[in-house]
Amino acid sequence: MVLHHIVEAQQFNKKTLQEIFIFADRVKERIERGFPLELLRGKILANLFYVKSIRTMFSFETAMKRLGGEVIGTESGEAFSSELVGATLEDTVRMVGSFVDVIVLRHYQSGSAKRAAEVSPVPIINGGDGAAQHPTQAIVDLYCIEKLMGGVDGVSIAFLGNLMNSRTIRSLVYFLAKYSGIKIYFASPRTLKMKDDLKEYLTEHRVSFSESFDSAEDLMEIASKVDILYLTQIPEDHFGDRICDYDKYREIFRINQNILNRLRKDTFIMHPFPRGDELPVQVDKDPRAIYFDQIKYGQFLRMGLLCYVLGVRVD
Amino acid sequence: MVLHHIVEAQQFNKKTLQEIFIFADRVKERIERGFPLELLRGKILANLFYVKSIRTMFSFETAMKRLGGEVIGTESGEAFSSELVGATLEDTVRMVGSFVDVIVLRHYQSGSAKRAAEVSPVPIINGGDGAAQHPTQAIVDLYCIEKLMGGVDGVSIAFLGNLMNSRTIRSLVYFLAKYSGIKIYFASPRTLKMKDDLKEYLTEHRVSFSESFDSAEDLMEIASKVDILYLTQIPEDHFGDRICDYDKYREIFRINQNILNRLRKDTFIMHPFPRGDELPVQVDKDPRAIYFDQIKYGQFLRMGLLCYVLGVRVD
Amino acid sequence: MVLHHIVEAQQFNKKTLQEIFIFADRVKERIERGFPLELLRGKILANLFYVKSIRTMFSFETAMKRLGGEVIGTESGEAFSSELVGATLEDTVRMVGSFVDVIVLRHYQSGSAKRAAEVSPVPIINGGDGAAQHPTQAIVDLYCIEKLMGGVDGVSIAFLGNLMNSRTIRSLVYFLAKYSGIKIYFASPRTLKMKDDLKEYLTEHRVSFSESFDSAEDLMEIASKVDILYLTQIPEDHFGDRICDYDKYREIFRINQNILNRLRKDTFIMHPFPRGDELPVQVDKDPRAIYFDQIKYGQFLRMGLLCYVLGVRVD
Numbered sequence: 001m002v003l004h005h006i007v008e009a010q011q012f013n014k015k016t017l018q019e020i021f022i023f024a025d026r027v028k029e030r031i032e033r034g035f036p037l038e039l040l041r042g043k044i045l046a047n048l049f050y051v052k053s054i055r056t057m058f059s060f061e062t063a064m065k066r067l068g069g070e071v072i073g074t075e076s077g078e079a080f081s082s083e084l085v086g087a088t089l090e091d092t093v094r095m096v097g098s099f100v101d102v103i104v105l106r107h108y109q110s111g112s113a114k115r116a117a118e119v120s121p122v123p124i125i126n127g128g129d130g131a132a133q134h135p136t137q138a139i140v141d142l143y144c145i146e147k148l149m150g151g152v153d154g155v156s157i158a159f160l161g162n163l164m165n166s167r168t169i170r171s172l173v174y175f176l177a178k179y180s181g182i183k184i185y186f187a188s189p190r191t192l193k194m195k196d197d198l199k200e201y202l203t204e205h206r207v208s209f210s211e212s213f214d215s216a217e218d219l220m221e222i223a224s225k226v227d228i229l230y231l232t233q234i235p236e237d238h239f240g241d242r243i244c245d246y247d248k249y250r251e252i253f254r255i256n257q258n259i260l261n262r263l264r265k266d267t268f269i270m271h272p273f274p275r276g277d278e279l280p281v282q283v284d285k286d287p288r289a290i291y292f293d294q295i296k297y298g299q300f301l302r303m304g305l306l307c308y309v310l311g312v313r314v315d
Numbered sequence: 316m317v318l319h320h321i322v323e324a325q326q327f328n329k330k331t332l333q334e335i336f337i338f339a340d341r342v343k344e345r346i347e348r349g350f351p352l353e354l355l356r357g358k359i360l361a362n363l364f365y366v367k368s369i370r371t372m373f374s375f376e377t378a379m380k381r382l383g384g385e386v387i388g389t390e391s392g393e394a395f396s397s398e399l400v401g402a403t404l405e406d407t408v409r410m411v412g413s414f415v416d417v418i419v420l421r422h423y424q425s426g427s428a429k430r431a432a433e434v435s436p437v438p439i440i441n442g443g444d445g446a447a448q449h450p451t452q453a454i455v456d457l458y459c460i461e462k463l464m465g466g467v468d469g470v471s472i473a474f475l476g477n478l479m480n481s482r483t484i485r486s487l488v489y490f491l492a493k494y495s496g497i498k499i500y501f502a503s504p505r506t507l508k509m510k511d512d513l514k515e516y517l518t519e520h521r522v523s524f525s526e527s528f529d530s531a532e533d534l535m536e537i538a539s540k541v542d543i544l545y546l547t548q549i550p551e552d553h554f555g556d557r558i559c560d561y562d563k564y565r566e567i568f569r570i571n572q573n574i575l576n577r578l579r580k581d582t583f584i585m586h587p588f589p590r591g592d593e594l595p596v597q598v599d600k601d602p603r604a605i606y607f608d609q610i611k612y613g614q615f616l617r618m619g620l621l622c623y624v625l626g627v628r629v630d
Numbered sequence: 631m632v633l634h635h636i637v638e639a640q641q642f643n644k645k646t647l648q649e650i651f652i653f654a655d656r657v658k659e660r661i662e663r664g665f666p667l668e669l670l671r672g673k674i675l676a677n678l679f680y681v682k683s684i685r686t687m688f689s690f691e692t693a694m695k696r697l698g699g700e701v702i703g704t705e706s707g708e709a710f711s712s713e714l715v716g717a718t719l720e721d722t723v724r725m726v727g728s729f730v731d732v733i734v735l736r737h738y739q740s741g742s743a744k745r746a747a748e749v750s751p752v753p754i755i756n757g758g759d760g761a762a763q764h765p766t767q768a769i770v771d772l773y774c775i776e777k778l779m780g781g782v783d784g785v786s787i788a789f790l791g792n793l794m795n796s797r798t799i800r801s802l803v804y805f806l807a808k809y810s811g812i813k814i815y816f817a818s819p820r821t822l823k824m825k826d827d828l829k830e831y832l833t834e835h836r837v838s839f840s841e842s843f844d845s846a847e848d849l850m851e852i853a854s855k856v857d858i859l860y861l862t863q864i865p866e867d868h869f870g871d872r873i874c875d876y877d878k879y880r881e882i883f884r885i886n887q888n889i890l891n892r893l894r895k896d897t898f899i900m901h902p903f904p905r906g907d908e909l910p911v912q913v914d915k916d917p918r919a920i921y922f923d924q925i926k927y928g929q930f931l932r933m934g935l936l937c938y939v940l941g942v943r944v945d
Contacts (some may be wrong), residue, residue: 018353037672042352044380046373055725058676058702060731065700070380087589090596095370095588099377138905273725274717275368281720295728357667359695361688384697387688402904405911410685410903413925414692 005117005124006309009135009174017175021143024297024304025065026314031300039312040069044100047073048092049127050107055273056127056137061105063302072100090119099119102310105129123309128167136305137272138171140298143231147297148268148290149227154181158222161232161253161278163194168272169232173198179203184209185222189249192238216252223262229269231255233276254278263288270294320432321624324489332490336458339612339619339627342382343451346615355384359415362388363407364442365422371442371452374417378617380606387415405434412436417625420444438624439607443482451620452587453486455613456545462612463583464542465606469496469526473537476547476568476593478509483587484547488513492520499524500537504564507553531567538577538625545582546570548591569593578603635747635754636939639765639898647805651773655933656810656926656944657697669942670699674730677703678722679757680737685903686757686767690734693932704728720749727751732895732940735759753939758797764933768801770928771860777927778898778920779857781874784811788852791862791883791908793824798902799862807835815840815852817931819879846882853892859899862883863906884908893918900924 014277110130190213212218239246425445443449505528527533554561740760758764820843842848869876
C-alpha cells in the first residue's frame, strides 16, 4: 500500500511506517556519502499555510530544496486566508494543486486535511490541522526513536507537561499504539491532563499507560523507569491570574539535577521545541539529550516522506 | 516585433498574440512529452507586489520554477511599499532590476506598469495596476478560448456580474476587439455596468455589443445564443445596507439549472476565480465548465510569456 | 585566516578584505564571460530576519540564487520573532542552522550577530544588528571604491547627512581606518553628528578627519577637495515639529548645481539608498554618479562573500 495523502496517524500501519523509514534511511545514506540529491528536480511543493508556523514551513522547504525540488508558499496565513475569503478550501486546493506536485497544508480547523485530500489532484501532507493532529512531527519523533533505540517495540516513554494541547504528543501516542510492549507514563498538571478520547483509544488497543498529576515525587519515580523522557512546555497563559499555580507546575515539571541523577544512563531526553523553563540549556551537553538529533533525523524523514508520496524511488 | 514589456492590452496586435501563443504551445508540448524544462535555468524573476495577490504571485512563481528559473519576491505588499517610502517606484525598479532578469509588477496605481517600464533595465510584466488592467490574466483567457474553440474570430461571449470593476474583463474585451466577428453581451446589475470608455472603444472599433441590466429573462435569452458565458462574482460590499438588492442580483446572476438547460451543448462556462454564489460547485461536473482548464492553460501561457519576454527560444 | 562568521568590521584586516575582493573579482569575471555559475548548487541559505529589510533580503537572496544555491527565509520579522517567543535566538539559530548551510541574520539588538555566531553550526553573516553595524553593506561600498578608484589607500571621502544613525557609514569608517592616508570629512546637521566612540576610534588609529555642522559654505569647500562624496538621507521625523529646521538642512545637504560645479571631474558620488531630496534624479546622468554601480558591485561582492564563508573556491 502506498499512501497518497498523509492526513492522520490512524491511517498508518507498522508496515507503511517501515516503508517510509526505509526511504528516510536511503536519503540519509546518500547525504552522508555525499551523493548528489537531485531526486525531486523539477517537482514543486506548495506550503499552503492558513496558520503561521515558521518551523514547519522551514523544515519542509529545506527538505524539498535539499532534494533539488522547488517550493512556493506564503508565510502569512491570516493574510492568505483573508484574501481567499470567498474561495473555499476546496477551490484553493484545486487551484494550487494544478500548479504544483505536492501540498503541505496547515489549517486552523480540525478535519481540513481530510477535506483537502478529497479534492486535491496532488498529494496532501497534513502539517497540522486545528487541535487535531500533526502526524509528520510525530513520524519524525518515531523515526528518531527507531534509529536511536534500534526499534520501537517495547519502549517505555514518559510524556511530561502540556498533554492536553500537544498535537504532536497526541499523534505520537496513536503511532506508538501500533507497536507492541509499549509503556506510557503521562505526567502533567491536572488541568492539562491527556484527553479522554486518547486514553480510551489506548485502553481499546491494550496499551499500558498510567497517569500522574502535580507530583514531583511521581516524576522522580517515573524518571528512573523509562527509556524516554518526552518534555513539553507548560503554557503560562493557561493559568490566567493564578500565577502561583504556574510557578508551582513550572518548578515540578522542570528537568533539574535530581531528575538527571535518577535517569538511567541510556534514557533519552526528547523535546519538540520551542522550549521554556522546563528544559534548561545546561541539559544540552548531557549525552542523553537528543533533541537536536530529533531535528536532524526530522530532515531525513521529511525528505524520505516527500519521495514516498511523490512516488520517487530512492535507491 | 518582440515586446519587451507587457504593460497593457492595447499594445498587442493579433500577430504578437499569435507569437506568444506559439511559445505557450511549445511549452505545453514539451511538458506533455516529458521533456526537461530547463529553459530559464540561471534566470531570476522578481515578484514586485505593492498589493497582495497570492493567486497572481503563485502562478508566475510556479511558471518560472517549472522552467528551471528562480524567483525572489515579497508577498506582503503593504509592508514592502511602506519600507520603501522614500524610495520611488522608479528607484525600486532600477534597484530590483539590477538584481534580476524580469519583474512582475503589481501596484495600486493605474499607469505604474508604464512608469516602471520606462526606467527598468529588464522586462516588466504588468500583474495588475490600479483599476486599470490585468493583461496577463486576459491573455490567459484568450489563449484558453483559442485552444478550446480553435480560434477567437467570430466568437460570441456574454460577460456577467461585476463588469464595472473587473480588470480582467476590461483587458479581455480590449483583446477581443482585435479579432473579427466578435459579439459581446454585457449583463449586469445597472449599478455595476461596464464603463463608458470601454464601450466607446468597442464602438470605434466596430465591435458588436449589447447591454442588459437586472433581467433574468434577458439572461436566459443570452445564454441560448453565446459560445461563452463568462461569469464574475457580485461583490456584497458594493450594496452597503441594501442587502435586498444584493440578494436579488445574486439570485439573477447565479448559474442555475434553467440557465444550464438553455445553454447550447458546445457553450463554454468560464470564470476567473475566486467564485461566489454565482457558480455553485454542482456545475463543476458539467462538461461545459472549463474554468479549471483556464487555470491549466494559464500555466502554459505564463511559461510561454516568460520565455517570450526573456528572448529564450522554445523549440 | 579564513573568517567563518562575518559579524563586525573590527574583525577584518586588509588581507582578509583583499581575499574576499579576489573572490568577488572571480565571480564577476565568470559572469562577464558567461560561465555557468553552479558554484553553490546544493547549498541553502537562510534569511533569518527579526527585522524587515526587503533590500538586504533581496540582495542576498539573488546572490545565492545566481550561484545555483537555494534560499529559505521569512520576510516578516515581527511575526517571526513573535512566533518564536519562548525560543531564544540561540535555539532558533541552532535549529535553523541544522537545516541550512549559512545564515544571514538581521536583528533589532546590538550584539545579536555575535551571540548567534557563538552557537551556530554554520556561518553567520551579520545583515545588520541593532544600531551597531551593517558590515556587508560597508564591504560592498569598500569593494566599489577599490574597483572604481583602483585602491582604497589615500582616498579622501566626505560623509554627508545623517551620520548619527547610519550603520553603513559607521561600518565603512571602521573599514577605512585599516587603510593608510585616508582623509575623512564629516558634514551634517549638528543634531545628527557622528558619535564620539567612532571619532575616538579614528583618533586612536591616527586617521585624519574633520567635522562641519550646518554649513553650506563648508560643504562647497569640502566638495572641491574629496575623491568621494557619500550622501545619506536626512530623516524628517528626527526634527519633530521643527519643520523649518528640517527644511533648512534638507536644503543645505542637497546636491545642487553649485555643488556639482565645484566637484572635481574624477570625484565620485555615492549613496546607499533609498534616497530622498538630497539626491535629485537629475544627478543620475552625471558620469560621476556611481550609486547604481554600487548596487552592481554589491552583487558581485555578496556572491564572492558567500563562496568565501562557505569555503567554496572560485577559480
